[in-house]
Amino acid sequence: MKEEVGTTAILTVQDLNKSFGGHQVLHGVDFALGEGHVVGLVGPNGAGKSTIMKAVLGLIPTDGGTITIGDKPVSITSHQALKDVGALIEYPGIYPFLTGRQHLELYAARHHRAQNITSIVEALGMTKYINVSAKSYSLGMKQKLGIAQALVDHPKLVILDEPMNGLDPQAVKDLRDIIRKRAADGTSFLISSHILSELEKVADDVLVLNHGHIVQESSMAALADAGGAVYRIATADDEAAVAALAVADVTVSRTPAGLILRETGPDVLNTALAALVGRSIQIRSIEHVHRDLETSFLDMVAGDGKEASHK
Numbered sequence: 580m581k582e583e584v585g586t587t588a589i590l591t592v593q594d595l596n597k598s599f600g601g602h603q604v605l606h607g608v609d610f611a612l613g614e615g616h617v618v619g620l621v622g623p624n625g626a627g628k629s630t631i632m633k634a635v636l637g638l639i640p641t642d643g644g645t646i647t648i649g650d651k652p653v654s655i656t657s658h659q660a661l662k663d664v665g666a667l668i669e670y671p672g673i674y675p676f677l678t679g680r681q682h683l684e685l686y687a688a689r690h691h692r693a694q695n696i697t698s699i700v701e702a703l704g705m706t707k708y709i710n711v712s713a714k715s716y717s718l719g720m721k722q723k724l725g726i727a728q729a730l731v732d733h734p735k736l737v738i739l740d741e742p743m744n745g746l747d748p749q750a751v752k753d754l755r756d757i758i759r760k761r762a763a764d765g766t767s768f769l770i771s772s773h774i775l776s777e778l779e780k781v782a783d784d785v786l787v788l789n790h791g792h793i794v795q796e797s798s799m800a801a802l803a804d805a806g807g808a809v810y811r812i813a814t815a816d817d818e819a820a821v822a823a824l825a826v827a828d829v830t831v832s833r834t835p836a837g838l839i840l841r842e843t844g845p846d847v848l849n850t851a852l853a854a855l856v857g858r859s860i861q862i863r864s865i866e867h868v869h870r871d872l873e874t875s876f877l878d879m880v881a882g883d884g885k886e887a888s889h890k
């Protein structure tokens with residue numbers, strides 16, 4: 580029978596702090612992950628995503644705060660709670676002379692071992708090479724094996740750090756289907772990814788981390804609805820455009836795809852266009868963009884050097 584998916588927290592992180600040397604990388608991080616929920620952890624490079632995941636897995640010492648899985652604490656010296664946790668952090672641990680199947684046999688401890696292995700191998704499309712030694716695996720094949728290792732034993736909590744790295748589109752879809760199916764059966768997921776469009780398809784909630792602070796914690800739907808309309812403006816000279824907009828008191832985020840303008844008031848778009856036209860800056864295109872995770876994310880981490888924010 581299908582397990583009932585409730586709101587019980589399977590993972591609770593409270594006031595987590597972490598420094599490396601004198602550099603504090605996590606500042607009072609708090610969040611909870613409910614049973615059957617898929618939470619996306621996003622943030623710029625170096626924001627502290629992997630550090631959170633390593634702390635949750637008891638792989639690194641922390642500088643205060645508590646981590647609880649189920650009702651048991653986790654720390655560098657307390658790993659009992661991790662029995663029911665599957666994880667892929669940074670790079671999959673691969674032994675070149677073992678076959679894929681032999682790897683999975685190391686991780687599949689429970690009843691229905693052979694059946695669990697066959698099922699994850701099929702779900703991730705690994706059947707053709709699962710009996711071949713892993714030294715011949717491509718980057719994507721190794722990544723799939725790492726994901727399979729995390730999932731094969733049907734853990735209650737799964738932590739995946741950049742799981743889509745190196746996966747082809749079919750494998751990305753296969754992974755998405757597995758995550759949604761397992762979540763529907765009560766498995767909880769914490770997933771970091773820079774591929775925000777993919778994360779958006781699979782996560783229920785999102786945590787945005789910036790410089791070690793959680794700057795936003797929201798359901799994916801609420802995030803998409805938050806704020807006003809968003810426009811992407813392509814100009815012939817973005818640098819000059821940013822300067823002209825600053826003079827006009829308009830805030831934009833600068834991205835490789837153009838300037839992202841958020842409609843924070845009724846006249847913002849008109850003011851921006853007037854400022855650009857007034858300085859004879861050629862406008863190549865203007866597009867009303869769907870307010871997705873990417874635009875929300877760019878707004879939230881704006882002001883970090885690449886983005887231009889003027890008041």
Ligand SMILES: Nc1ncnc2c1ncn2[C@@H]1O[C@H](COP(=O)(O)OP(=O)(O)OP(=O)(O)O)[C@@H](O)[C@H]1O
Pocket residue numbers: 599600604622623624625626627628629630631
């Ligand atoms: N072992 C370590 N020793 C010293 N500094 C570290 C160590 N591990 C991480 N850091 C630092 O901690 C900060 C957070 O790193 P972390 O790997 O958690 O970021 P991230 O959000 O996962 O980044 P990315 O998106 O690039 O993977 C960075 O400034 C990083 O240099």
